[in-house]
Amino acid sequence: MTESKKLADEYLRLGGRRKAKVDDNIVSTRTWDDEPAEADAYWQEHIAPLDDKRRREVELLLPSMNDV
Structure with a gap:
């Protein structure tokens, strides 16, 4: 599990x-x-x-507006 995934999951x-x-x-x-x-x-x-790149990695692991 990546650090970004851990942050998003928490x-x-x-x-x-x-x-x-x-x-x-x-x-x-x-x-x-x-x-x-x-x-x-x-x-x-x-x-x-987080810097832009790392924050983007976390954001991409959140539910998407398109999934609604």
Whole structure:
């Protein structure tokens, strides 16, 4: 299991609700619902500070907006 997978799995386990949005190879996340404080704190502490490449790796492991 990669470090990116571990980060994404823990975020989702905490109830994270962000969805990956991939458009023309640009990756971002979207969330419309409030997410649990633990998940948001985890994102801010462990994922948001990552460099662009590593954060993109984590974001690609989240559920996709296209899967809805």
